[in-house]
Amino acid sequence: MYRIKTMNKISPKGLSRLDAARYEVSDTFENEQAILVRSAKMHDYAFPSELIAIARAGAGVNNIPLDRCAEAGIVVFNTPGANANAVKELAVCALLLASRNIVGGVEWTKEQAKAGEDVAAVVEKGKAAFAGVEIMGKTLGVVGLGAIGIQVANVAAALGMKVVGYDPFLSVRSALSLDPKVSHVQDLDTLYAASDYLSLHLPMTAETRGSINAEAYSQMKKGVRIINLARGELVNNADMKAALESGAVASYVTDFPDSEISLVPGVVPIPHLGASSEESEENCAVMAADEISDYLEHGNIVNSVNLPNLSMGWKTTARLCVISRKNPELLKDVTTMVQGITAITSNQRGDYLYILADANEISETVANQIAALDGVLRVRLLLK
Numbered sequence: 001m002y003r004i005k006t007m008n009k010i011s012p013k014g015l016s017r018l019d020a021a022r023y024e025v026s027d028t029f030e031n032e033q034a035i036l037v038r039s040a041k042m043h044d045y046a047f048p049s050e051l052i053a054i055a056r057a058g059a060g061v062n063n064i065p066l067d068r069c070a071e072a073g074i075v076v077f078n079t080p081g082a083n084a085n086a087v088k089e090l091a092v093c094a095l096l097l098a099s100r101n102i103v104g105g106v107e108w109t110k111e112q113a114k115a116g117e118d119v120a121a122v123v124e125k126g127k128a129a130f131a132g133v134e135i136m137g138k139t140l141g142v143v144g145l146g147a148i149g150i151q152v153a154n155v156a157a158a159l160g161m162k163v164v165g166y167d168p169f170l171s172v173r174s175a176l177s178l179d180p181k182v183s184h185v186q187d188l189d190t191l192y193a194a195s196d197y198l199s200l201h202l203p204m205t206a207e208t209r210g211s212i213n214a215e216a217y218s219q220m221k222k223g224v225r226i227i228n229l230a231r232g233e234l235v236n237n238a239d240m241k242a243a244l245e246s247g248a249v250a251s252y253v254t255d256f257p258d259s260e261i262s263l264v265p266g267v268v269p270i271p272h273l274g275a276s277s278e279e280s281e282e283n284c285a286v287m288a289a290d291e292i293s294d295y296l297e298h299g300n301i302v303n304s305v306n307l308p309n310l311s312m313g314w315k316t317t318a319r320l321c322v323i324s325r326k327n328p329e330l331l332k333d334v335t336t337m338v339q340g341i342t343a344i345t346s347n348q349r350g351d352y353l354y355i356l357a358d359a360n361e362i363s364e365t366v367a368n369q370i371a372a373l374d375g376v377l378r379v380r381l382l383l384k
């Protein structure tokens with residue numbers, strides 16, 4: 001039986017993926033082999049020696065000490081794309097919030113009701129103050145065509161918008177899923193110049209931090225509407241404030257509000273609701289549970305954030321899984337030491353190497369000898 005510890009409430013739909021005949025799940029284990037976690041802080045967590053995998057049901061992993069895990073031979077997984085539909089749906093809402101003064105209108109209507117006004121009568125007189133524009137026929141620029149950006153681009157095209165996308169690292173998979181009506185441009189200047197709306201779906205990095213700033217607005221159409229469901233730090237708040245005041249930007253819908261920007265006229269602050277749907281939590285939990293079971297039972301690593309990803313179909317009765325610091329000799333050593341190998345594969349990531357080797361028989365002795373080699377961090381012998 002594998003012991004899985006839950007460090008947060010994990011959706012039952014995810015836990016149901018773990019066959020009760022092979023998995024015990026508890027939030028009190030002290031010698032667990034794997035952990036399912038959402039936001040619990042794990043930086044001070046003492047890892048039991050049995051622990052080999054942690055899956056974060058979600059995208060961000062800054063609650064987990066990735067380097068310490070890698071050095072201990074513990075694979076950390078996340079669930080990229082599992083919340084993409086939830087964010088896409090909020091992006092559709094954000095496009096409308098950026099276009100029509102829905103939030104202002106709703107607040108005003110409630111104020112009328114609280115003041116004892118005849119609401120049905122006053123709305124007809126007051127509604128003109130909240131008129132907006134339609135999205136149909138307008139151009140949306142999508143920055144970052146990954147799991148979320150692709151879906152946003154495609155749904156906007158289906159809603160009758162013209163869509164241009166920019167992604168300097170566009171994957172083949174993403175390119176193939178992109179609606180043919182969406183045009184991919186090679187530089188941001190072209191995208192900025194074309195867009196009535198801009199939707200950000202790129203990661204926050206040293207390079208992209210603050211990249212939505214005065215210089216960027218100077219290349220955009222006057223009155224552009226900006227949607228940020230990616231990360232708050234992508235946008236320079238001071239420049240955004242000035243651009244809203246001058247009319248360079250007509251509205252800014254952000255899922256990452258802070259005290260500096262939330263009360264600025266033209267800002268629609270959403271309290272980080274992008275991934276907050278029941279379905280998204282379920283999708284993340286299902287993906288996390290599947291990643292854990294594929295690794296525990298087959299040694300396959302899919303969506304790791306700290307060690308190399310590597311998968312191989314398994315036809316024999318024995319499989320050796322070796323996590324090591326990078327070592328150019330290790331693949332040769334494993335090939336020599338394991339007799340009768342039918343398949344072997346490896347992958348590197350940063351300073352680490354992962355090897356899968358299949359044979360019809362692999363002894364504990366050989367596995368222990370490989371575990372004792374220089375730089376080897378974890379060896380597992382899986383038997384069918």
Ligand SMILES: NC(=O)c1ccc[n+]([C@@H]2O[C@H](COP(=O)([O-])OP(=O)(O)OC[C@H]3O[C@@H](n4cnc5c(N)ncnc54)[C@H](O)[C@@H]3O)[C@@H](O)[C@H]2O)c1
Pocket residue numbers: 059080081083084087143144145146147148149166167168169170171174200201202203204208229230231255272273274275276
């Ligand atoms: N609001 C929320 O609750 C919420 C939820 C999930 C994700 N997010 C955020 O949404 C963003 C996208 O998430 P995702 O799951 O689609 O990630 P992803 O990794 O699937 O896609 C990101 C894309 O951005 C591209 N990219 C990288 N650098 C770029 C650059 N300089 N310019 C343009 N494109 C660039 C990458 O090539 C990739 O295709 C991330 O910032 C993530 O943190 C927010």
